[in-house]
Amino acid sequence: MVSELVINAVKYAPRPFMLGLQIVGGAVRVPVWDSDPVLPDVPASDPRRVGRHGLEMTLAVSQGYEVHRQPVGKRVTALMAWADDPGGDIAGRTTT
Template sequence: MRAGAALDGDGGCIARARHLAGTFLTRAQSEHGVLVSQRAMDLTQLVVSELVTNARKYAPGPALMDLRLDDGTVEVAVWDSDPVLPIARAADAGRVGQHGLEIVMAVAQGFEARREPVGKRITVRLALGDDPRDVGAVRPTASR
């Protein structure tokens, strides 16, 4: 199962991206029998928010977001036009702001940042179950 969106970079794109992620996971549950914990729902929307916020803040123009289910995980990929790869800063409780990448990396089961022919793509994988080590969280569907 996949979904994607072009985000125009305006002030409402972050909320729209979070809504799309929530709708995507809800559809996975209701239409395809995929087990999605509340933790996974919340973390996916958090990660989407952080990645789209960074794209909007640091890259001019639109961004693209792709969502994909794969073997007990949801994969969130965000492309933007800025080729500079993000670097997580050292933890600093006194620093105000700029903790988004730290948060994303702390909750992710996988993280990749790579340059594209134009811009960059950040890809994050999150477990669908309550335990981040869960994989294959797909509920068998009844045969008809």
């Protein structure tokens, strides 16, 4: 997930970019800021498409995902659990 967010920043945005890693309870929060104001596009799923699956994979494995415009560029943040707990719930995910 981290590499996909960084690859997107390197591939689609002019420099600079910043990566952060924050521990939040049983999860890691991964904010990536870049200087491009264009928000990421999540293409419709197409197993025949070659490439452009990184954001799909990030969304599939993350417990949270958000994008915020910044005064310069944007910040994309994903949240990923460290590990499953013995009860079967993913740490960091709220269940009802």
